[in-house]
Amino acid sequence: MITSDLMRFTLASASAHKMRSGLTALGIGIGVTAVVLLTSIGEGLQQYLLAEFTQFGTNIISVTPGKSETFGASTAALNTTRPLSLADAEALNRVPYVTHTNGAVMGNAEVEGNGRSRRTQVGGAGPNMPLVLSFNVTLGKFLPPDDLAAPRPFAVLGSKMRTELFDSRNPLGERIRIGGSRFRVIGVMESKGTILGFDLDDMVYIPTTRALELFNKDGLNEINILYDPSASTEEVEAGIRRMMIARHGGEDFTVTTQEQMLDVLGSVLNILQIAVAGLGGISLLVGGVGIFTIMTIAVRERTSEIGLVRSLGAVRRDVRRIFLVESILLAGLGGVGGLICGGLIVETIKIFIPALPLRYSIPYAMAAEIVAVLIGLLAGVAPAQKAANLDPVNALRTE
Amino acid sequence: MRIVDCNRIAFGAVTRYPLRTSMMLLATSIGVGSVLLLTALGESARGYVSAQFQSLGTNLIIVFPGKSETSGVSPGVMTGTTERELTLDDARALARSSAIKLFAPVIVGSMPVSRGGLERDTTVIGTTQQFAEIRQWEMALGKFLPNVDIDRASPVCVIGSLIRRELFRDEPPIGKWLRLGNRRCRITGVLSEQGTSIMVDVDEVVIVPVSYAQMLFDVSGLFRIIIQATEGDTMDRARADVIRIIKERHYGEEDITAITQDAVLSTFDGIFQTLTKALAGIASISLIVAGVLIMNVMLVAVSQRTREVGLLKALGATRRQIIALFLTEAAFLAVFGGVVGLGFGYLVTSSLRAFFPEYIFMPPVWAAAGAFGVALCCGLFFGIWPARKAAALDPIMALAGRQS
Numbered sequence: 001m002i003t004s005d006l007m008r009f010t011l012a013s014a015s016a017h018k019m020r021s022g023l024t025a026l027g028i029g030i031g032v033t034a035v036v037l038l039t040s041i042g043e044g045l046q047q048y049l050l051a052e053f054t055q056f057g058t059n060i061i062s063v064t065p066g067k068s069e070t071f072g073a074s075t076a077a078l079n080t081t082r083p084l085s086l087a088d089a090e091a092l093n094r095v096p097y098v099t100h101t102n103g104a105v106m107g108n109a110e111v112e113g114n115g116r117s118r119r120t121q122v123g124g125a126g127p128n129m130p131l132v133l134s135f136n137v138t139l140g141k142f143l144p145p146d147d148l149a150a151p152r153p154f155a156v157l158g159s160k161m162r163t164e165l166f167d168s169r170n171p172l173g174e175r176i177r178i179g180g181s182r183f184r185v186i187g188v189m190e191s192k193g194t195i196l197g198f199d200l201d202d203m204v205y206i207p208t209t210r211a212l213e214l215f216n217k218d219g220l221n222e223i224n225i226l227y228d229p230s231a232s233t234e235e236v237e238a239g240i241r242r243m244m245i246a247r248h249g250g251e252d253f254t255v256t257t258q259e260q261m262l263d264v265l266g267s268v269l270n271i272l273q274i275a276v277a278g279l280g281g282i283s284l285l286v287g288g289v290g291i292f293t294i295m296t297i298a299v300r301e302r303t304s305e306i307g308l309v310r311s312l313g314a315v316r317r318d319v320r321r322i323f324l325v326e327s328i329l330l331a332g333l334g335g336v337g338g339l340i341c342g343g344l345i346v347e348t349i350k351i352f353i354p355a356l357p358l359r360y361s362i363p364y365a366m367a368a369e370i371v372a373v374l375i376g377l378l379a380g381v382a383p384a385q386k387a388a389n390l391d392p393v394n395a396l397r398t399e
Numbered sequence: 400m401r402i403v404d405c406n407r408i409a410f411g412a413v414t415r416y417p418l419r420t421s422m423m424l425l426a427t428s429i430g431v432g433s434v435l436l437l438t439a440l441g442e443s444a445r446g447y448v449s450a451q452f453q454s455l456g457t458n459l460i461i462v463f464p465g466k467s468e469t470s471g472v473s474p475g476v477m478t479g480t481t482e483r484e485l486t487l488d489d490a491r492a493l494a495r496s497s498a499i500k501l502f503a504p505v506i507v508g509s510m511p512v513s514r515g516g517l518e519r520d521t522t523v524i525g526t527t528q529q530f531a532e533i534r535q536w537e538m539a540l541g542k543f544l545p546n547v548d549i550d551r552a553s554p555v556c557v558i559g560s561l562i563r564r565e566l567f568r569d570e571p572p573i574g575k576w577l578r579l580g581n582r583r584c585r586i587t588g589v590l591s592e593q594g595t596s597i598m599v600d601v602d603e604v605v606i607v608p609v610s611y612a613q614m615l616f617d618v619s620g621l622f623r624i625i626i627q628a629t630e631g632d633t634m635d636r637a638r639a640d641v642i643r644i645i646k647e648r649h650y651g652e653e654d655i656t657a658i659t660q661d662a663v664l665s666t667f668d669g670i671f672q673t674l675t676k677a678l679a680g681i682a683s684i685s686l687i688v689a690g691v692l693i694m695n696v697m698l699v700a701v702s703q704r705t706r707e708v709g710l711l712k713a714l715g716a717t718r719r720q721i722i723a724l725f726l727t728e729a730a731f732l733a734v735f736g737g738v739v740g741l742g743f744g745y746l747v748t749s750s751l752r753a754f755f756p757e758y759i760f761m762p763p764v765w766a767a768a769g770a771f772g773v774a775l776c777c778g779l780f781f782g783i784w785p786a787r788k789a790a791a792l793d794p795i796m797a798l799a800g801r802q803s
Contacts, residue, residue: 079508
């Protein structure tokens with residue numbers, strides 16, 4: 001049987017029972033829609049999180065106190081006998097390809113100004129922080145490069161702190177008290193929003209040395225290092241390791257590159273995405289059962305037709321192909337319907353709830369369609385074989 | 400038509416095509432089974448997390464320095480770095496509240512511990528004797544920290560089982576010296592194996608008196624104060640007392656955060672419950688697909704059984720009776736599918752339970768009832784159209800085997 005005949009034959013038989021074919025395809029379509037919707041949510045979330053993490057730039061390496069074997073913070077961030085010092089941060093500037101470093105301390109303190117007070121996050125930062133974390137000032141300027149041992153008491157407000165304390169007034173030059181010490185506001189940071197539930201705008205930045213004094217600490221929480229993007233990360237990392245070991249006499253710190261962070265995050269999100277796609281796949285499986293059932297019924301109903309086709313000279317292979325193509329056609333069309341329907345739903349949700357990070361995932365949509373066609377093929381094999389094995393004489397006789 | 404007859408005819412129709420029927424049962428049972436499995440997974444995650452929290456002790460309040468105006472976590476508050484620290488005297492003042500049964504100040508940090516030529520970095524916890532009581536820790540050897548005044552920095556320590564294995568192998572460790580940084584302390588006990596609880600591997604810690612930890616790390620402030628309220632309904636009173644006492648001591652400024660174990664637990668509980676419900680919802684989509692299949696097959700059945708419907712009508716069956724007949728058939732399919740799915744789901748979860756006894760793979764009752772209910776509703780809903788179609792057949796035409 002030539003291919004065009006085969007196609008015409010299958011299309012005719014599929015459209016002979018419009019309702020039945022439609023419902024069978026609908027089963028697969030619902031499954032594909034579910035996969036498309038779920039993976040769109042997964043993909044959107046993935047993009048959103050990656051964007052959150054890369055907003056600080058990608059060529060960053062951070063050094064934290066304490067050796068941690070696993071991914072995660074060591075308790076050395078709390079207390080340690082071998083703290084990271086500002087001198088360490090300075091020394092890391094000399095590592096090849098390192099362009100800037102920033103020693104960071106984080107704490108919580110009462111901030112008073114303009115007759116108001118607010119408990120907030122206070123960050124100790126170096127003059128290079130805006131460069132290292134690509135985080136800019138909108139008003140005034142950032143902390144100046146003062147003497148490390150005795151920096152002047154200047155403070156830079158996060159955008160939320162500015163509105164909380166000064167509303168829309170110009171805060172530059174105003175005096176504020178942080179944990180009882182006096183600081184002068186010299187800048188306001190741009191708004192960065194929240195990242196993983198932590199509000200970056202609800203912050204005040206003061207020189208690191210002052211923050212260490214304020215919190216009575218002798219070690220930094222973290223050193224952020226910005227390096228030349230053209231240099232290889234491994235090389236820079238090795239240089240940092242060498243420098244730190246030379247200064248500390250042993251590896252009592254953890255070096256985390258932004259690349260590693262993104263890798264780990266990416267692989268976790270990928271696993272999540274596959275799991276979510278798998279959940280949607282359950283419906284596809286049920287749709288496959290539907291195709292199998294309907295094809296089995298069709299073979300029984302069309303027994304005399306099969307007998308006729310066989311007596312006109314069609315061989316077993318032809319009969320098998322007729323049914324296989326029909327089953328693949330149903331699944332494939334259902335899948336396409338599902339792709340379109342899923343896409344429409346995703347677009348509609350985007351219009352009505354723009355805050356939801358949804359993103360149509362084309363690779364997963366393609367995969368869903370391929371799986372749908374495969375399911376059609378698998379579900380069609382047994383009925384098609386059954387049809388092919390019918391005895392033509394008996395089949396013709398069947399009413 | 401009597402109900403018994405109706406059931407008998409529907410059952411006969413269902414069993415007449417074993418392959419077709421078993422496929423519809425399979426479809427429904429995949430749906431019901433996956434709802435059960437996924438919710439069991441969600442529930443076991445919830446159970447695992449709440450067991451982790453419960454293993455910390457009961458009626459707990461956790462106090463740490465610093466306070467954030469906006470809700471949510473922030474590194475500054477979580478690490479307890481603040482300009483006014485929680486001190487040992489703050490902790491001691493808590494004894495004034497009658498709602499507080501036990502309290503333990505805690506300092507956590509990391510430092511190298513060594514013995515002979517063996518050294519490793521480990522987590523050191525500074526606390527008091529009451530900590531073991533709150534956490535319900537058992538000792539494998541010796542005893543926990545001595546019950547002496549908080550200020551006494553006795554050079555003693557208790558080690559986790561992994562530290563013991565790594566530094567002492569088979570030697571008895573009790574009474575031996577352990578070097579912590581550049582100080583020494585004598586081992587008084589070894590904790591029994593606890594495993595990881597809330598991110599800290601208890602087998603890998605060294606526990607020293609809190610004043611000794613202050614000396615080791617050269618700090619004065621506490622990281623946390625763990626409080627156990629007295630039994631009964633005293634949690635809220637205990638929390639209010641803690642905030643009041645420390646506020647008084649901090650010159651009227653509320654610069655601490657006190658969270659109750661229940662609050663944390665219920666937050667996590669809520670998250671996991673939402674997650675479980677979302678999983679159940681996603682799995683239920685497959686039940687709708689199964690419903691579509693039932694509708695499809697019933698439509699086929701209606702056209703195949705046109706003569707039978709015609710005969711029934713000729714014998715005086717009303718429209719309602721025909722509808723009831725086909726709906727009963729749909730309900731049979733859904734109910735049997737649901738039962739098979741429930742059986743399958745419970746079989747898989749109980750075998751998972753047998754292999755992983757530490758997790759509670761148990762589908763919640765609401766999920767089982769819900770999945771069954773949704774399957775039944777889907778069956779009935781998708782059965783309505785074929786049933787109406789059958790009922791609308793003209794008896795004379797139908798008897799002749801024609802649909803219109």
